Amino acid sequence: xxxxxxxxxxxxxxxxxxRHIGCSEADARTAASVLLAADLRGIDSHGVARLSGxxxxxxxxxxxxxxxxxxxxxxxxxxxxxxxxxxxxVSAPHAMKLAIEKAKNCGSGWVAVSNSNHFGIAAFxxxxxxxxxxxxxxxxxxxxxxxxxxxxERMLGTNPICWAFPAGEEHxxxxxxxxxxxxxxxxxxxxxxxxSIPEGWLVxxxxxPSHDPAELKNGGMLLTxxxxxxxxxxxxYGLSASVDILSGVxxxxxxxxxxxxxxxxxxxxxxxxxxxxxxxxGAMRVDGFRPLDEFKAHTDHWIRRFKETRPxxxxxxxxxxxxxxxxxxxxxxxxxxxLNDKVVDDLKQLxxxxxxxxxx
Amino acid sequence: xxxxxxxxxxxxxxxxxxRHIGCSEADARTAASVLLAADLRGIDSHGVARLSGxxxxxxxxxxxxxxxxxxxxxxxxxxxxxxxxxxxxVSAPHAMKLAIEKAKNCGSGWVAVSNSNHFGIAAFxxxxxxxxxxxxxxxxxxxxxxxxxxxxERMLGTNPICWAFPAGEEHxxxxxxxxxxxxxxxxxxxxxxxxSIPEGWLVxxxxxPSHDPAELKNGGMLLTxxxxxxxxxxxxYGLSASVDILSGVxxxxxxxxxxxxxxxxxxxxxxxxxxxxxxxxGAMRVDGFRPLDEFKAHTDHWIRRFKETRPxxxxxxxxxxxxxxxxxxxxxxxxxxxLNDKVVDDLKQLxxxxxxxxxx
Numbered sequence: 001x002x003x004x005x006x007x008x009x010x011x012x013x014x015x016x017x018x019r020h021i022g023c024s025e026a027d028a029r030t031a032a033s034v035l036l037a038a039d040l041r042g043i044d045s046h047g048v049a050r051l052s053g054x055x056x057x058x059x060x061x062x063x064x065x066x067x068x069x070x071x072x073x074x075x076x077x078x079x080x081x082x083x084x085x086x087x088x089x090v091s092a093p094h095a096m097k098l099a100i101e102k103a104k105n106c107g108s109g110w111v112a113v114s115n116s117n118h119f120g121i122a123a124f125x126x127x128x129x130x131x132x133x134x135x136x137x138x139x140x141x142x143x144x145x146x147x148x149x150x151x152x153e154r155m156l157g158t159n160p161i162c163w164a165f166p167a168g169e170e171h172x173x174x175x176x177x178x179x180x181x182x183x184x185x186x187x188x189x190x191x192x193x194x195x196s197i198p199e200g201w202l203v204x205x206x207x208x209p210s211h212d213p214a215e216l217k218n219g220g221m222l223l224t225x226x227x228x229x230x231x232x233x234x235x236x237y238g239l240s241a242s243v244d245i246l247s248g249v250x251x252x253x254x255x256x257x258x259x260x261x262x263x264x265x266x267x268x269x270x271x272x273x274x275x276x277x278x279x280x281x282g283a284m285r286v287d288g289f290r291p292l293d294e295f296k297a298h299t300d301h302w303i304r305r306f307k308e309t310r311p312x313x314x315x316x317x318x319x320x321x322x323x324x325x326x327x328x329x330x331x332x333x334x335x336x337x338x339l340n341d342k343v344v345d346d347l348k349q350l351x352x353x354x355x356x357x358x359x360x
Numbered sequence: 361x362x363x364x365x366x367x368x369x370x371x372x373x374x375x376x377x378x379r380h381i382g383c384s385e386a387d388a389r390t391a392a393s394v395l396l397a398a399d400l401r402g403i404d405s406h407g408v409a410r411l412s413g414x415x416x417x418x419x420x421x422x423x424x425x426x427x428x429x430x431x432x433x434x435x436x437x438x439x440x441x442x443x444x445x446x447x448x449x450v451s452a453p454h455a456m457k458l459a460i461e462k463a464k465n466c467g468s469g470w471v472a473v474s475n476s477n478h479f480g481i482a483a484f485x486x487x488x489x490x491x492x493x494x495x496x497x498x499x500x501x502x503x504x505x506x507x508x509x510x511x512x513e514r515m516l517g518t519n520p521i522c523w524a525f526p527a528g529e530e531h532x533x534x535x536x537x538x539x540x541x542x543x544x545x546x547x548x549x550x551x552x553x554x555x556s557i558p559e560g561w562l563v564x565x566x567x568x569p570s571h572d573p574a575e576l577k578n579g580g581m582l583l584t585x586x587x588x589x590x591x592x593x594x595x596x597y598g599l600s601a602s603v604d605i606l607s608g609v610x611x612x613x614x615x616x617x618x619x620x621x622x623x624x625x626x627x628x629x630x631x632x633x634x635x636x637x638x639x640x641x642g643a644m645r646v647d648g649f650r651p652l653d654e655f656k657a658h659t660d661h662w663i664r665r666f667k668e669t670r671p672x673x674x675x676x677x678x679x680x681x682x683x684x685x686x687x688x689x690x691x692x693x694x695x696x697x698x699l700n701d702k703v704v705d706d707l708k709q710l711x712x713x714x715x716x717x718x719x720x
Contacts, residue, residue, distance in 0.1 A: 075467025077437040078648030106466050107435025112649045135610075151678045153670040163602045165609075173605065175598035181591050198590045207672035225585060225592050230558045231541050232585050238535035238681040239599075241666075242523045245533065249525075249658045250495070250649045256665055273661055288438030289472045289610045298609045301633055305616055306601075310513040312567035318511045321598040 004336040009359040011036045016356045021058045022065035031089035034120040042328035045185030052350045060264040076106045088119030099283040107288035112251035115275035122162035123176040129283040133292045136164035137282035141247040143261040147221040149233040152207025159243035168296030170303040174322030179240040180222040187213040200227030246280040253278025364696040369719040371396045376716045381418045382425035391449035394480040402688035405545030412710045420624040436466045448479030456488045459643040467648035472611035475635035482522035483536040489643040493652045496524035497642035501607040503621040507581040509593040512567025519603035528656030530663040534682030539600040540582040547573040560587030606640040613638025
């Protein structure tokens with residue numbers, strides 16, 4: 001990782017790419033911001049590393065960059081949004097804005113999105129609530145890579161759950177987690193480094209335990225959080241199922257094994273039960289429960305007390321959900337974003353193809 | 361387990377006990393129903409096995425059986441309820457009713473409860489939403505028994521998460537899970553049978569791995585779902601933290617290590633940051649997102665497809681969240697509820713003390 005780039009330059013490049021494939025100025029800026037949020041927070045698998053993947057989805061006709069997103073059902077605190085095949089990077093922030101408007105009016109807002117595509121990191125969307133004194137929530141289903149407990153079939157995505165809680169003097173508390181035991185990104189890192197992986201992350205295509213990260217590309221499956229029955233894999237499965245029902249079944253999107261793959265070269269299954277992939281986002285006004293300043297003070301108190309937890313190992317203190325990502329963001333805002341060679345090559349090629357110069 | 365009792369008889373006994381300690385007729389019936397729901401669903405640790413524990417909490421002056429529960433903040437879709445030290449078995453159904461009313465009016469309802477006590481199984485409360493064509497949600501914090509990832513200190517409860525989704529011809533899909541790797545109940549069973557437990561459930565009071573379930577009573581700590589860092593214990597910790605913030609910090613209840621212990625003989629910590637223990641419940645009208653019959657049909661479709669998942673082992677099919685509890689309930693409604701000798705002795709003694717005859 002010798003290549004380091006300022007986040008503003010990378011954002012500018014991504015924005016031009018999204019403009020090139022037909023996004024409006026505002027949508028291109030939003031989509032680039034979502035990708036850059038991932039790169040800044042250290043979730044490298046969900047940042048510009050995926051930019052050319054989004055372009056290929058557009059080339060395959062699976063992304064509509066001038067969508068007519070429209071509400072298909074609504075109450076004062078809920079709505080469903082048909083994203084008209086928009087980039088999830090665009091539809092999820094749109095849905096979150098709607099949720100925030102609803103929360104302003106009646107305390108909370110919850111929006112299920114169908115007919116969408118991969119939405120980047122969940123944290124970007126949930127965190128939109130914070131500046132409004134609200135708690136944010138974001139879920140999405142995703143291409144099937146994960147087997148349910150007891151299973152040997154790809155039935156679920158890594159289906160993340162994100163909660164964002166405002167704090168006062170401390171940084172907001174952000175939980176953004178895949179419901180699989182290990183994320184795809186972790187496997188990619190192990191594969192790049194030629195390292196074996198711990199038992200409990202992956203099974204091969206026959207459902208047998210595997211230590212080889214490459215097995216995922218060979219028909220293998222990720223395991224749910226908990227890894228095995230003794231350690232609660234049925235809980236990770238249940239969480240993932242809940243994410244799938246809220247994102248897919250409730251919205252009118254696809255679910256389970258029918259969720260369309262992110263990669264454009266894999267076919268979409270026949271007899272789809274819904275439209276595109278689905279998200280579920282929400283916002284709750286803190287002052288619908290207690291005064292915001294009180295809540296923030298107690299969240300600070302919570303964070304400080306948990307940081308003081310007696311550690312099992314004195315060199316490894318207890319950390320707060322979202323703390324490592326926050327620290328990474330501070331570092332990368334200052335020092336730039338390191339990109340690995342494969343990603344740099346991919347972005348340079350993308351720039352050549354689209355006649356957009358990649359900063360060097 | 362030679363003692364088997366009809367659920368109606370057991371409910372009647374529990375109801376008389378709650379009447380004896382001062383509950384209104386309606387509250388006693390509700391509280392007994394919540395306990396019996398646990399016994400019927402096979403969550404034996406949360407049923408009548410705890411009845412005398414609730415009575416001792418009342419004797420210790422920590423439960424108010426004629427509470428003045430009151431709303432302290434409100435919007436059309438949110439509220440906070442001060443439970444005035446009510447039994448959680450009473451306050452949580454009360455809060456859920458309020459959430460359902462709000463959902464009827466504006467699509468969703470979310471109620472945070474402070475100043476409460478242990479609320480039994482989360483599924484009872486979340487499932488109240490089902491008959492209204494709503495999705496139910498229930499969380500609670502609980503006495504600290506769990507260490508955060510990297511920690512060696514009891515900072516969190518087993519903090520459960522429950523989602524209840526209505527289905528059509530299939531049974532509703534119910535996820536009700538502790539955010540610890542293993543529940544307290546599982547440790548109790550291992551201890552009773554003198555069995556060792558798998559690594560990843562428990563650490564001893566020094567934070568060292570332990571296979572002895574008795575270590576929990578010796579200052580040990582449960583681990584969060586994921587068990588170790590490699591397998592995502594920070595995710596289970598993050599989920600538990602979210603439950604604690606929503607149930608405790610948002611409601612004005614206690615949180616983290618300050619959550620009052622269920623057992624009356626343990627002291628409550630000084631300098632409490634809130635009141636009692638906290639819950640968070642919610643209800644969302646399905647038709648605020650898509651027509652209810654459509655949702656039910658797709659939930660059925662989801663359930664049927666997941667039941668057909670290729671199994672890793674042909675003798676152990678993939679099951680649906682809530683399915684084992686549903687089957688247990690069908691069995692126990694027919695054949696009665698088996699109670700272990702310790703629980704029978706405890707209930708008999710309770711009956712003697714309160715002059716209520718225990719059915720034999």
